[in-house]
Amino acid sequence: MQPAPAGSGSYPELDPAEVDDVLTFRGVLEPAAASLAARATLSPAQRGHLLRTLAEVASAPANLYRPKDARFHVAIAEVAGSPSLALAVADVRSKINDLLDRIPLIQPNLEHSNRQHQEIVDAILRGDDEAAFKAAQDHLQGTASLLHGFLGHSQPEVSPQETAPQR
């Protein structure tokens, strides 16, 4: 499915159609999952699960950020009450990570993401489904902008050695 990279460089090129597909699907799933989670009556264990995964991603070192972030997003879908939804979120998230692995990790994005995660959880825990939907949507916009930004720059100026993304 990947077109052969036109030039050189260690990062495979991003395929615009693949990026759009994954971002569109994620944009449907995750705000809906956050909204459902906010409307659900969460048990203390479910609240604990959300807060624990939130704390883990917030304190994750850069090299563990993406897996912890993925875990947090799946947790939102899990407490929404649909295992199929949680599976779909996990699947789309692994595709997002494949795309993100092709671009450098940027520290300020992580701090911004952590604030957005907190907003999503706050909205879910106070049962505000509209705010949860909106916060999740805003959060996904960050990833979309990041990936679209790199689509316009198929050869990042940052050298891969300095920023090698890790799982």
Ligand SMILES: [Zn+2]
């Ligand atoms: Zn996130």
